[in-house]
Amino acid sequence: MSAFSSLLRTDVLVIGGGPAGLAAAIALRQRGVDVTVVEARPASIDKACGEGLMPEALTALERLGILLDARDGVPFRGIHFEDVKTRVEAVFPSRPGLGVRRLRLHERLRARAEEVGAHLLWETRCQLAGPQSALVNGEEIRFRVLVGADGQASQVRAWAGLDACRVDRVRYGFRRHYQIEPWTDRVEVHWAERGQLYITPVAEDCVCVAFVGREPMREDEPWQPHFPWVEERIGNAAECSVPRGALSATRVLREVERGSSVALLGDAAGSVDAVTGEGLAGCFQQAEALAAAVVSNDLEAYASTHRAISRLPHRMAALLLLMDRYPALQQRALQALAARPHLFEELLAVHVGERGLPRFALERGPQLCLGLLMASSY
Known part of the structure; x- marks a missing residue:
């Protein structure tokens, strides 16, 4: 008998066993929802990334029942920007982040998903067969909701006709x-x-x-x-x-859900450039929002919350990518912040969601603009 032949039916079928899919499975099980995760790769999944979990990512993981500490990685107290001539740094306002190897993070997520009772099927092929059915290694499994957590090249997204992007x-x-x-x-x-x-x-x-x-x-x-x-x-x-x-993709989809039966999560649902360091924090927050929406049978509410979660990271990424595109602006910006380190501290508080961007722009924008005007490019 196969590992999944006794399933036949599941409330939620999650395609993709990376951090997004496992976080969704955990959040759903915390709410009593039967969930099955299907992943074509082996159970230990690595991915190229910066491997820094920002403070809000750790907070979201704790809500999922995963408490990371120094046994899992190395705490970091803040962010340091530097170029050939200038450096500036600031500490996080409330709690540190944690540097964690991607394989270790995946191991902790997988263990938690198993602990809460999610069905995890590794090295397993899945073919979508209809609106609420799929063939898993050739055997049919029926579901109520399909979740695509299968990355930037999501097959679920293409199958559901959700590939249209506003930004790519x-x-x-x-x-x-x-x-x-x-x-x-x-x-x-x-x-x-x-x-x-x-x-x-x-x-x-x-x-x-x-x-x-x-x-x-x-x-x-x-x-x-x-x-x-x-x-x-x-x-x-x-x-x-x-x-x-x-x-490292910047991708904003027009839609992340279809009717009451399909939703996208993580990179499958769009992504923010790695320059922010916020990809995993958003992913874990999306997982919680998706689980709540599934329980209330309201995927439109998930789409609305997804937009809210993504808004600040995309705005901060846009500012940082301007510096990437225009080196003279980057040089002036670092000089301005180095001369006024309190501005960098407040910007970091904005970045981690502990201060509002509009308020910062209103109160500190003139100082920052003056600093940019007074600085010089190299």
Whole structure:
């Protein structure tokens, strides 16, 4: 007998067993909903990312019953911006973030999903057969709601006719790990014309280095020529993982649900550029909103909440990507913030949702504009 032959029917069928799909399964089970997750890959899933969980991501995980601590990764107290001449940093207003290897995060999510009673089917093929049925390794399973959590190239999204985008931009990146003791308790974002280099402490003897830029890059493309000041810090430290590439997409869909039976989640439902570090926080918050909508049989409410969750990250990404696109603006912005570090602290509070962006713009916008005018490009 197969692992799923006794299922035959499930309230919710989730396609995709990454963080989004597992978070949805956990949130649904917390509300008593029967849920099955189908994933074609093995149970341990890695993905190229910066591996830094922002404070609001940790808070959302705690609501899902997952408490991460120093055994899972390395706390970081804030964010550090730096280019060849200027640096500025700030601490989070309430709680630290946590640098966590992606495989470790997936392991914790998978264990929690199993603990709450979700059905997890790994290395399993799924073919959608009708509005509320699918073939799982050739056997039919019926469901009430279908959730597409199958990533940026979502087949569920295409099947449901939800591919239409209002915004669709892509950048390119690679992630590496270096065996070296972290030298900072911040996530560092280094800026150059080629792109950004993100450095996150993830273990007592390991840092994650992610290189992201607008132009396509090769797996073996060195980041060192663009960031010589970082090369000096890492020195001859050995790489301790295989380089892994990924797209950093800005994608806003016109719709994330269809009727009362299909919803999209995580990257399948659109994505925000990695420059914000907010992708996973939004994913976990979406999972909670989706579970509430399924229970109330109101996927339109999920679509509304999804828009609200995505609004601030997309606005902050737009500001940061202007700096990526125009190096002279980036140089002036870092100078202005370095001269007025309280503005960077308040911007970080906006970024993590502890201060409103309109209020910041009204009260601090004139100071920031003056700083930009007084600064100079290199």
